[in-house]
Each structure stands twice: as structure tokens, then as C-alpha cells.
Amino acid sequence: MHDDLIALIDRFSQIGSTMDGGVRRLTGSPEDGAARTLFAQLATERGASVITDAVGNMFATFPTAPDADTTVLCGSHLDSQPTGGRFDGTLGVLAALDAAAALLAEGTPLRHNITVVNWTNEEGARFQPSLTGSSVFTGKYTADFALGLRDRLGTSMGEALEAIGWLGEDSLGLTPVHNLELHVEQGGHLEESGVQIGAVTASWGVRKLTLSFVGAPSHTGPTAMPQRRDAMRAAALAITRFHDQMEAETARLHWSAAKIVAEPDSPNVVASRVTVYFEIRNPDQAVCTEVGDRFMQAITKDVAALGCAIDVATDEARPGTPLSAEGVGMTLEAASALGLSATPMLTITGHDALALAAVMPSTLVFVPSVGGLSHSPLELTHPQDLRNGGAMIQALLRRLTA
Ligand SMILES: [Zn+2]
Structure with missing residues (x-):
């Protein structure tokens, strides 16, 4: 029996944990390395094959359609701000991992494979600009540009990733047909309006x-x-x-x-x-x-x-990026089928899903953040909201691969 989503989040919150209850996992740090190693191990145990590309993006593909050369991307990021919370990014990766593993375990062949992704340096805390790995994936930045970014002490992102052993050379090798990301809202809109799920239509x-x-x-x-x-x-x-x-x-x-x-x-x-x-x-x-x-x-x-x-x-x-209109509709439907309240909304913050929207249909789903607080050790999403998010990802992956 595998750990459930809440137990998985607890395990990752111990990697780079800070005294005040937050996490500090800067890109290319030993803590980032430890989170990557655990992610690869958990994905492999659950039946995925894990590869790493030239900028450290990790792709854990669950063979839910072994004969197909297509896949649905689902993930987020395991790096954090220096004063990061436990759920920002981590929730999206682990909900994807948990849902993809469950769908594979059901054994019913699907139309597409499912690739759970950990995007490198989403936060842009140690290396700027942010959304680095996903923007290399879409071709907005070259790998050389990303690897050459330097932190304030002069270490390049390439050197930092190499030092922790997570500079790869693989490429995905499957054609992604859709990208899906679950994230904590990092704002107060859902909590204030008492709604459980946000279907993000576009960004500020x-x-x-x-x-x-x-x-x-x-x-x-x-x-x-x-x-x-x-x-x-x-x-x-x-x-x-x-x-x-x-x-x-x-x-x-x-x-x-x-x-x-x-x-x-x-x-x-x-x-x-x-x-x-x-x-x-x-x-x-x-x-x-x-x-x-x-x-x-x-x-x-x-x-x-x-x-x-x-x-x-x-x-x-x-500029404000529109997300998949089909994905928004699907999110609202899936929420309704699960008995969850949902609303279309904008995101103020940047996310990998926005970078990916440049090249494929991309869907972003929010669950509430208490007090709208993030990039803080006090960042909190209640266990029931975490579970709701996990159920949404499973339901959406089911729809996207059926
Ligand atoms: Zn994030």
C-alpha cells in the first residue's frame, strides 16, 4: 500500500524543512537534489520510467497507453522560495504522481500515456528568470541560456544541477497533447468566496x-x-x-x-x-x-x-495568457461530478501551466490557500482541499486520456 497524497506531502515537507514550518529548496541545492531523488524513487516504484532533460526537467511517464506515442503532461515544481511553504508546487507534482499511479494500477488501457513532470526552477528564487525549465521545454529559452544563468555567488544553474547529479540529456520522446497543473491559489479569492475549486481562465x-x-x-x-x-x-x-x-x-x-x-x-x-x-x-x-x-x-x-x-x-x-477553454469547461464539469463547488477565475501569479500554454492546450486548477498567503512558511491548504485537488486531477486525467 502506497502513501496517500497527504502522507506524500508530509514526506516532501521534511526535505529542506525550516524551523518555522516552511521549506527551503532552492534550485540545484542539496535539498532540491534530495526531493528529486525521492520523486524519482516514488515514481519508479509506482511503475513510471523517469528521464531528465538537459535543464533538469524530470519526466516520469506512466505507460497507460503503451502502444501510443502521445502523453498528457501533469505536474508542477519541487523547488521553493527561500521562505517557501509546503504546498506551493509540491502539491501539483504529488497529486499528479498519485493520480497517474492510480490510473495505471487500474490496468485499463487509455488513449494516451501520462507523464508526471517536475519543472526546473519554476520559482526563479536562486536563478532569474522564473519558469525556466518549462520555458526551455516550449522553446522560449534555449538550454544554454538557462544553464548559464548565475546565482548571486556566480554559480551557474548548469553547475548547480550537475553538482547534485540532476543534469540530464534525455528528451521526452512522446508528443504531449495536453498539460494539466494543480496548484494552491496563493491568493484569497477562493477562500473569501467559499468556493472549493478554481478553474483558471487566464493570467494577469x-x-x-x-x-x-x-x-x-x-x-x-x-x-x-x-x-x-x-x-x-x-x-x-x-x-x-x-x-x-x-x-x-x-x-x-x-x-x-x-x-x-x-x-x-x-x-x-x-x-x-x-x-x-x-x-x-x-x-x-x-x-x-x-x-x-x-x-x-x-x-x-x-x-x-x-x-x-x-x-x-x-x-x-x-502578457496575460489564456488557458485552454476546453480545460476550463472540463474542470467545472469534473468538479460538479465530484460534488465540489467551482468557479472560473484569473491567476495573478505565474505558473508552468502558463508557459506551456504557448505550445499546447494547458489547464490550471486551484485549491484555496488560507489567508491567501504564500511564499511564506505560514502557507496553508487544509487537508480536505488537498484531497479535493487530488480527486480533481484524477478526474481530469481520466477525461483527458479517455
Ligand atoms: Zn508554485
């Missing part, structure tokens, strides 16, 4: 604007104040302006300036280059663009007055 757009403020290095003691070109001060001014402006905008926005990298990073040198990661989100990408442009205009003069320049390190638009 986001503008990811990474700006480097460029000044000049000099001693923090003797350098005369008017001579300083202080990139930290320019960054501080920009961050303050950013929040003030976003608060005053009339559009419904979610925004952040969440990461800062200072160079040369010494308390005794005036910062010469400070890079800030800004994000602006709205259902409509055009709004993100306009608001971001207004922000750039608003800070350019004042940053120049501090003797600093602005270098646009990256300016990435991720």
Missing part, C-alpha cells in the same frame, strides 16, 4: 522591470558629499517614488520592489551599481506598460540629479 499581465542605478565607487568617509555618485541613494529614491506612484494610480495594481543587489557591496564604499527588481501586475498588460513608462519618466531627472544613470537590465512583458 506583468511587467518585470529590472533597473540598475549606476554611480561611481568612492570611500564612504573622506569623499566630499557633492562629489559622490551614490547608486544606493538613487535606488532608494526610485523605490520610494515607485510605491508612491503605484498607490496613486487608479488602475487595480499589484506591485513590488522585492530584490536589491548592491555593488561592490562593502559598507566602506559608496555603492556604484544598485540593481532593483520591480514588478507591476494588472489583468491588462497595456496598463502595466503605461504605468511602468510613467514610473521611468518620473524618476529619470531626479536620478540624474544625483549623478547617477539608469541602466535597464531587463524589461520583460508577460
